[in-house]
Amino acid sequence: MPYQISATKLQTYHRCPFAYYLRYERGVASNEFFGSPALGTALHQALARCHRDWDYQTAVPDWRWVQHCWEQHSEGLTQNQVTEGLEILENYYHNFIASEVALRQPLAVEGKIQGFLQVENLEFLITGRYDRIDFLSDGLELIDYKSGREVRLPDAPEIDIQIGLYYLALEQTYHQSLRVLSLLFLRTGEKVQFEATPAHRKQVQELIGALAMRLRYDRGWEPTPGTHCDRCSFSRYCPAVSAKPDPAPQTRSKAQLQLALSF
Ligand code: SF4
Structure with a gap:
């Protein structure tokens, strides 16, 4: 069974392998707050x-x-x-x-992104969602609507991971390269664009390669402290920020964990 990977998961892994391990391998709940959707x-x-x-x-x-x-x-x-x-x-x-000469017909709206990647003999299923994909003269533009009150741009490493992962998946689905990721802030009318390049794809392949090794051998989930620790739900379990960390709960059974890793 392929191992599912998404931009959110890979961004967590990039920030801190230990947080990733607790959240996705041990199944420890995080208290991330999602506003009324x-x-x-x-x-x-x-x-x-x-x-x-x-x-x-x-x-x-x-x-x-x-x-x-x-x-x-x-x-x-x-x-x-x-x-x-x-x-x-x-x-x-x-x-x-109203400002357009002619409204461009999109290639797709409100869909799922899916792709596969084989790394270190392990198969990953890339998953994600998009709001709209438009054709450009030299590739694809992926458009993500943002309806929140704040115009808050993701950190550069996070957006790079999202671009790289979508680059990989869209190339497989549409046989076209992603050229631009656009964040469209609905409340302010701002459109922020990020250029996509093959370097983004390479970076994500390397990141998934490193994750594959950790999954394969179930080790190397080191805490990586930084400013992101302020927002981390797992600090009480973390030896990097707590002198006497609580033992992390084992919320998945051994059998479930083995099933998730039986690829
Ligand atoms: S507190 Fe920091 S180092 Fe510890 S798990 Fe969370 S993000 Fe990682």
Whole structure:
């Protein structure tokens, strides 16, 4: 059975192998906080419909089309959320639709990323999600909508890992290279772009290679302290930051662990 790997998992591994080990190999719960996703989910779905179902016979849809898409996906939200979502979409419409000469038909919207990688005789299944993929003249643009209130850019190493992993997977699926990863901040109308290169793919292959060795021999999960320790859920178990760390709970049975590693 292939071992599943995602950008989130690989970013955790890159920050600290010990945190990765506790979270994904021992199954220790982390207390990461996720805000209420309802408005964000509705916005993503409305935008997916907007770009996927437009007939592309007319160069640019008018605002009523976006309103219609919002009505299809805003049921169940509070009145404040419905109003807030509509304002966000109006902003999006003016920045990214009305300003275009012709709306570009996407290659895909709201889909799963999947790819395979063989390293050290171990098979990895790359998984992820995307909001939209557009064709460029020389490759692909992957677009990730951000609906949070803050324009917070991921750290450079984290974005590099995400780019490298998507580069690998999209190349297998579409036989095209990823050229650009775009983060599109819906509330502010900002679009931040990162160039993708084969060097990103190489870096991720090397990172997965190092992970494969640790998985294979189940050792080398050293703590790697740094500023990221401030946000770590596992510090009480960590010998790098606690003189007397608590023993980490074994939340998966030995049999489950062996099953996960039986590749
Ligand atoms: S506290 Fe720091 S070094 Fe320890 S597990 Fe967490 S991230 Fe790693």
